[in-house]
Amino acid sequence: MGFGSGGGADLMRKFLDEAGGFAVIDGGLATELEAHGADLKDQLWSAKYLFTSPDLIKKVHLDYLEAGASILITASYQGTIQGFQSRGFSPAESEALLRRSVEIACEARDIFQGQYLKSGSGFSEGAINLKQRPVLVAASIGSYGAYLADGSEYSGNYGQEITVETLKDFHRRRLQVLSEAGADIIAFETIPNKLEAQTYVELLLECDTKIPAWFSFTSKDGINVVSGDSMAECVSLADSCNKVVAIGINCTAPRFIHSLILSIKKETLKPILVYPNSGGEGYDPVRKDWVLSGASDDDFVSYVSKWHEAGASLIGGCCRTTPNTIRAIAKALCKGFDAGKGEAEQPIEVEKNSVEDTLTLNSTSFHNSSSNTSACSRPLLV
Secondary structure (H helix, E strand, O other), rough: OOOOOHHHHHHOOOOOHHOOOOOOOEEOOHHHHOOOOEEEOOOOOHHHHHHHOOOHOOOOOOOHHHHHOOOEEEEOOOHHHHHHHOOOOOOOHHHHHHHHHHHHHHHHHHHHHHHHOOOOOEEOOOOOOOOOOOEEEEEEEEOOHHHHOOOOOHHHOOEEEEEEEHHHHHHHHHHHHHOOOOOOEEEEEEEEOHHHHHHHHHHHHHHHHOOOEEEEEEOOOOOOOOOOEEHHHHHHHHHOOOOOOEEEOOOOHHHHOOOOHHHHHHOOOOOOEEEEEOOOEEEEEOEEEEEEEEOHHHHHHHHHHHHHOOOOEEEOOOOOHHHHHHHHHHHHHHHHHHHHHHOOOOOOEEEEHHHHHHHHHHHHHHHHHOOOOOOHOOOOOO
């Protein structure tokens, strides 16, 4: 076990120290896009909006920053070169869309920090001093099953013909493009099996990426990853790679998270991240729709302090979580921090119309991908 020799590991610890010992990951991107009228019944899912409505993606990123998130995950989860090409884009255009996903998140961070932090505009009296809060951009890489859009991302069953080499050929160029686009970290998300974890480890080493990565697995029983592969073996594999600086769970029911944190802690000393689904609904991959299961947003947030106490230092939400969920997570974590440290920091409170005003003021730059890329030129974890 151990953090490995990569410099990114130390910088992740520094990031967490500067953030107060914990960091809040954003919530469901697709959920919020749908709340604004987006139709995501598409093989590209939220990545479709990289070319149909990038402004909307940026607004959602800003909503999550406003709610208290310190980590933005890009809209590239289901964005692949192969998927974009199937929609008529050239290889070069497809790569540009992947880069654009990072640029949009960086631009949102620039707007948030530039308009809010420098001027103080939009903050109520007593709000958290956001100059103390760094913000990371995580470039999302979804599984091969997410590209297939056939439900296999939730089973990890790709068939006997799919090998590590097959998956490396599929993911290689995407990883190269995203790792050079200006993100701070690569987020390998919703990893459903050991095969894909092995693929990512080998690619990180072969491509010699200059930014670190996190590995986030998914489980449906609280014991193994969804394919049935051992969670312990998958975590140990991720831990062995010095380019991996955090390991955890996403797209999993909240009720399983506590036991999974304890299981992960046995295999790694690296920071643990968790960003589960809301628990209120389950996804039907055939209907491409959500089915109510009875849990509430309050039920989700009630777990947060326990997850943090168990060892998770990066906490957020996945499917069906919203800015309200993230705001509640930030409040719960800050409350625990206040109790432990005796400090008076409070979660941020931003006037609702301040984001709308900023979007209006910056609408011209939203359509020029080269107009605001300075924040993407210097990743924070390298």
